[in-house]
Amino acid sequence: xxxxLRTGLRVLILAxxxxxxxxxxxxxxxxxxxxxxxxxxxxxxxxPWQALLKxxxxxxSVQLTFWTGLSATLIGFVLAxxxxxxxxxxxxxxxxxxWLAPFLAAPHAAMAIGLAxxxxxxxxxxxxxxxxxxxxxxxxxxxxxxxxGIGLILGLLVKEVPFLALIMTASLGHLPVRRWLIRARSxxxxxxxxxxxxVLPIMWPQIRLPTLIVxxxxxxxxxxxLILGPSNPPVLAVSVLRAYTAPELSSLLAAGAGAVxxxxxxxxxxxxxxxxxxxxxxxxxAGIRRGRRxxxxxxxxxxSQGGSAVLMTMAAGAIAALVIWSVTWRWPWPQALxxxxxxxxxxxxxxxxxxxxxxxxxxxxxxxxxxxALAIAxxxxxxxxxxxxxxxxxxxxxxxxxxxFLPGLQFGFLQVGLGPGLLAVGWAQLxxxxxxVLLVLVGPWRGFDxxxxxxxxxxxAGPLRRLLRVKLPxxxxxxxxxxxIGVAVSIAQYLPTLIMGGGRINTLTTEAxxxxxxxxxxxxxxxxxxxxxxxxxxYGIAIITPMRRARHRRFLRE
Amino acid sequence: xxxxxxxxxxRAAGESALFGPLTLEIQPGHVTTVMGPxxxxxxxLLQAIAGHLPGDFTLSGGLALNGRRLNGVPAEKRRIxxxxxxxxxxxxxxxxxxxxxxxxxxxxxxxxxxxxxDQALATAGLTGMADRDPATLSGGQRAxxxxxxxLLAEPxxxxxxxxxxxxxxTLRDDIRAFVLExxxxxxxxxxxxxxDPADAEAAGGPVIPLDAVPTARA
Numbered sequence: 001x002x003x004x005l006r007t008g009l010r011v012l013i014l015a016x017x018x019x020x021x022x023x024x025x026x027x028x029x030x031x032x033x034x035x036x037x038x039x040x041x042x043x044x045x046x047x048p049w050q051a052l053l054k055x056x057x058x059x060x061s062v063q064l065t066f067w068t069g070l071s072a073t074l075i076g077f078v079l080a081x082x083x084x085x086x087x088x089x090x091x092x093x094x095x096x097x098x099w100l101a102p103f104l105a106a107p108h109a110a111m112a113i114g115l116a117x118x119x120x121x122x123x124x125x126x127x128x129x130x131x132x133x134x135x136x137x138x139x140x141x142x143x144x145x146x147x148x149g150i151g152l153i154l155g156l157l158v159k160e161v162p163f164l165a166l167i168m169t170a171s172l173g174h175l176p177v178r179r180w181l182i183r184a185r186s187x188x189x190x191x192x193x194x195x196x197x198x199v200l201p202i203m204w205p206q207i208r209l210p211t212l213i214v215x216x217x218x219x220x221x222x223x224x225x226l227i228l229g230p231s232n233p234p235v236l237a238v239s240v241l242r243a244y245t246a247p248e249l250s251s252l253l254a255a256g257a258g259a260v261x262x263x264x265x266x267x268x269x270x271x272x273x274x275x276x277x278x279x280x281x282x283x284x285x286a287g288i289r290r291g292r293r294x295x296x297x298x299x300x301x302x303x304s305q306g307g308s309a310v311l312m313t314m315a316a317g318a319i320a321a322l323v324i325w326s327v328t329w330r331w332p333w334p335q336a337l338x339x340x341x342x343x344x345x346x347x348x349x350x351x352x353x354x355x356x357x358x359x360x361x362x363x364x365x366x367x368x369x370x371x372x373a374l375a376i377a378x379x380x381x382x383x384x385x386x387x388x389x390x391x392x393x394x395x396x397x398x399x400x401x402x403x404x405f406l407p408g409l410q411f412g413f414l415q416v417g418l419g420p421g422l423l424a425v426g427w428a429q430l431x432x433x434x435x436x437v438l439l440v441l442v443g444p445w446r447g448f449d450x451x452x453x454x455x456x457x458x459x460x461a462g463p464l465r466r467l468l469r470v471k472l473p474x475x476x477x478x479x480x481x482x483x484x485i486g487v488a489v490s491i492a493q494y495l496p497t498l499i500m501g502g503g504r505i506n507t508l509t510t511e512a513x514x515x516x517x518x519x520x521x522x523x524x525x526x527x528x529x530x531x532x533x534x535x536x537x538x539y540g541i542a543i544i545t546p547m548r549r550a551r552h553r554r555f556l557r558e
Numbered sequence: 559x560x561x562x563x564x565x566x567x568x569r570a571a572g573e574s575a576l577f578g579p580l581t582l583e584i585q586p587g588h589v590t591t592v593m594g595p596x597x598x599x600x601x602x603l604l605q606a607i608a609g610h611l612p613g614d615f616t617l618s619g620g621l622a623l624n625g626r627r628l629n630g631v632p633a634e635k636r637r638i639x640x641x642x643x644x645x646x647x648x649x650x651x652x653x654x655x656x657x658x659x660x661x662x663x664x665x666x667x668x669x670x671x672x673x674x675x676d677q678a679l680a681t682a683g684l685t686g687m688a689d690r691d692p693a694t695l696s697g698g699q700r701a702x703x704x705x706x707x708x709l710l711a712e713p714x715x716x717x718x719x720x721x722x723x724x725x726x727x728t729l730r731d732d733i734r735a736f737v738l739e740x741x742x743x744x745x746x747x748x749x750x751x752x753x754d755p756a757d758a759e760a761a762g763g764p765v766i767p768l769d770a771v772p773t774a775r776a
Contacts, residue, residue: 090613179642182610185633186640187660187711193634197659201650288655289671291663293634 006381013374014393017434020409020427021397028263028408031256038411039249048253052261055243055254057233065236065265068149068229069219072156076218077211079157079311080164082304085195089178098543100162103315105484105535107492109509110528112155112227113516114318117325117525119143119151119228122333124321130334138333145231152229156218158315161308164207164214170443171206172199192301193294197284204277210439212273213398216266220401223494223509227516236262237403241495244407245503255407263404270399322532325525345522353508357530359422360491360507364534366426368486371434372479378438379445380467394438397431402495410499420502428496433489437482444478477546484542488535508534559624560585561607561715561747566619568599568606576602577768579619584715584747589738589761591750594768600751603768604717607749608640609633623715623747639713641721641737646704647692653703654679654688660707678706681740698729705737709744716741718750722757734760 030036034043052058103111118124122138129135143151177199184194220237229235234242240258243251325331329342378394406428413424448471456470472479494509501510512527565579576599584590594600606617610633621628628636647656657675665674679685682702684695692700701721708716721737722730738760741748750761758765 176644179644180648182605182608182633182640183642183646183648184659185610186608186636186638186713187707188634188637188662190632190634198648198650202648285655288651289658289668291658291661291665291671293663 009377010381013378016374016427017431018393018396020412020431021400021405023412024405024407024409025400026408027412028256028259028405031253031408031411032260034253036253036256036411038414039252041249041253047250048257051250051254052243052257055239055258058239061233061236061239062261062265064149064230064233065219065262066269068152068156068225068235069215070269072153072160072218073211073215075153075307076157076160076164076214079304079308080161080168081195081200082301083161083165083308084168084172085192085199085301086305088172100166101539101543102319102536103158103162103312104166105488105539106159106315106319106532107488107509107535108155108159108221109223109227109492109494109512109516110322110532111158111315111318112224113512113524113528114320114322115151115155115158115314116144116227116516117321117521118314118317119154124317124336127334128336131336135334144228147230149230149235152225152235154311154314155224155228156221157311158318159224160214160218161311162315164210165308167207167210168203171203175202188293190294190298192298195301197288201281201284208277209392209395212270213395215269215273216399216401219266219269220262220403222403223513226513236265237401240403240407244499259401259404259407262401266399266401266404319532322525322529325521326529328522328525345520345526349523349526353526353530356506356508356511356527359505360509360531360534362422363426363429363497363507364487364490367429367433367490368437368483370430371437371486372483374434375438375441375482376467376472376479379441391438391442395435398435402432406495406499410502413500420500420504422501422505424500425497425505428500429490429493432493432496433486436489437486440482440485441478444475448475476549477542480542480545484535484538487538491531491535559714561749562620562622563607564620564622566603566606566617566621568602568611568615568617571614571616580766580768582764582766584749584763586745586747587742589741589748589750589763591752591758591761591763591765592768593752593755593758593765596753598768600768601719604640604719604749604751608638608717609636610640637712637714639708639711639716640719641704641708641716642719643721643724646700647707649692651692652688653684653690653692653695656692656703657688657707657710661710662712674710678710679703682706697725698733701725701733702736705740709740713746715747715749718748718752720752723752723754731760738762 027036027038031041032048034041034045034047036042106114116123119142120126121140121142121144123144126135126138143154145151180198180202181191181194184198185191189197222237222241225235225238229238231238233239236258240255240262243258244255246252246255324338326345327341327343328338329340329344331338409428410420410424413419413427418424418427452474453466453470456466461469491507491509494513497505497507497510508527508531512524512531515524515527561584563580563582565581567575567577567579569575577594580603582590592600592603602611602615605611606615607621607628609628609631611617617629623636623638628638647653648659651659654675657678658671661671661674661678665671675688676685679688682699682705684699684703687695687699692703695703704721718737722734725733734757748761750757752758
């Protein structure tokens with residue numbers, strides 16, 4: 001009976017989380033070949049592909065997608081690795097996490113808007129040099145929407161580096177990294193060399209999945225690309241979204257084909273990662289057999305650390321720019337700081353804000369609560385080993401491009417009678433909130449000292465009581481952290497909200513993204529600020545509460 | 559050519575010295591033992607000599623190896639091997655690759671390098687185990703392989719940080735004899751840190767007690 005209940009629960013969780021993904025993939029594939037019964041379209045053929053190929057600028061879009069996605073991920077990985085290597089074992093390294101938290105918490109859209117405020121032709125960066133250089137007008141130069149996608153790459157980097165650095169730090173955990181480094185250096189290897197030849201290969205299997213998630217996001221994100229990316233032609237994901245929102249049916253089917261193309265781009269890149277991994281492993285083995293001691297890599301490590309510092313300064317500047325713009329009254333070119341401040345923008349937006357703010361809060365609270373409940377149920381019903389292959393499926397929504405299956409999912413939901421609305425949006429957001437919540441909880445749950453629950457059991461506590469009165473209180477810190485990440489992920493969702501809401505559910509994020517394309521900077525800043533404040537507050541609670549609670553319980557701190 | 563330590567003190571930022579000024583000279587082929595209570599800074603002393611002192615420690619006094627001044631020289635250029643109780647071999651490399659990783663770059667050519675590694679494996683009684691995962695070796699085999707890895711880099715001195723304390727008693731005598739024999743055969747100075755008097759006795763060299771500096775509290 002208990003076993004049946006357990007299996008039933010696990011199947012239900014899989015159905016809730018993976019069912020929609022499969023439904024979305026099936027519908028998208030169907031649409032790509034002319035099959036969209038939800039709209040009465042049943043003419044199977046290659047017409048959608050022909051329509052897609054006829055789209056002007058498609059080749060450039062594909063090139064841009066690969067260029068921005070690959071370079072952002074590659075550079076981000078190198079910078080994060082250098083950051084972790086540079087800070088490891090230093091007094092400052094231990095406290096890295098709280099410093100990275102605001103950058104992790106900041107939604108992509110808010111960060112992109114802040115960066116745009118810095119990098120735009122009339123942005124803060126140029127205002128700072130305009131005085132000394134005597135620039136009378138904003139120059140005809142831009143890193144926002146530039147045809148090379150540099151602005152987009154910078155935006156992606158700002159979000160990826162803290163995430164990867166945190167994942168890398170966590171993966172080192174209790175490994176004897178310091179002793180490995182000492183051994184390698186005593187054999188004549190420089191610190192950089194030791195990190196690359198010893199630590200990286202040991203760490204890689206544990207950070208492969210998060211790296212692929214970052215890669216998939218970099219190749220297929222829409223909100224950052226809308227704000228910072230080139231617009232004509234845009235990256236593939238944005239051009240698919242445009243085709244999808246165009247009124248004609250043919251355009252909709254072409255969007256299906258484009259979505260499949262986007263998915264293929266991600267899969268091809270994953271295959272490339274797999275091949276590169278093999279190749280590097282082979283080359284490094286050959287290098288190890290030759291016993292080469294590189295001299296140059298120290299410089300590379302130093303440069304990367306400098307790059308990380310510049311990037312994090314930029315991120316801090318972006319957040320500062322949001323704060324300042326939201327309370328600016330007048331800020332004429334080329335002054336470095338606003339001429340006068342006011343809360344007028346906040347007052348002006350107050351009425352328009354309430355609905356999107358309410359939507360954002362409801363969605364974040366509901367998806368996070370459900371994701372936490374499902375993730376804990378999933379972990380509690382887990383049988384020791386062998387669950388890993390199945391668990392990987394749960395990360396599928398993060399590995400697939402969102403634009404690759406969400407449009408299909410909308411029609412799939414329509415067919416089963418679930419129209420656009422809060423429920424559809426919430427469900428779609430849950431697909432992305434859940435895996436992140438699970439990612440945070442897996443480690444603490446597996447590392448939990450089973451002796452504590454066994455002792456509770458011997459005192460007569462049943463399974464539910466053991467979970468609620470013993471395990472959850474002990475694991476409060478990771479549960480709160482998972483909750484904070486859940487809130488951040490939910491708040492950051494743009495595409496699921498836009499598509500599954502049928503354009504009718506507005507949140508702070510959808511509003512901020514649409515305001516970013518040319519509205520009053522002060523109003524845009526207000527929305528972006530609020531959008532950022534919610535997850536930052538959640539992170540703050542997640543960091544401070546366990547610290548306060550553990551003040552008089554030393555074992556909880558370890 | 560000796561390893562010379564001249565009135566060495568180490569202190570953590572803002573604190574008093576870990577132990578009194580240490581002066582000693584270790585001749586090639588000789589093993590000097592440092593003994594002291596746990597927490598007195600024996601491991602920190604070895605890390606200072608090898609150049610791995612954590613950033614929040616400072617060192618005063620002189621260090622020299624074969625007439626080369628070591629102060630300020632990066633660890634990878636000191637040519638000082640170091641052996642621990644655990645984490646000797648790298649878990650992602652096979653036993654043979656571990657030794658090849660240690661073998662100094664100066665030995666060139668695929669066949670010459672393979673020969674050097676095979677020879678070291680044979681010396682350690684590990685013939686034919688080049689492709690094994692280090693995790694599948696016994697504790698004694700791992701200790702011998704780790705020593706070979708260190709020696710293949712041709713260090714000019716070697717530091718031993720309680721390398722035998724993880725081994726059970728019978729194995730311990732064997733491995734200790736093996737390690738000491740090879741260090742003496744190389745004619746390099748060695749510094750052994752231990753809390754086991756039997757280690758010190760087997761090392762046969764001078765035994766330096768490392769005592770905490772008496773502080774105002776004591």
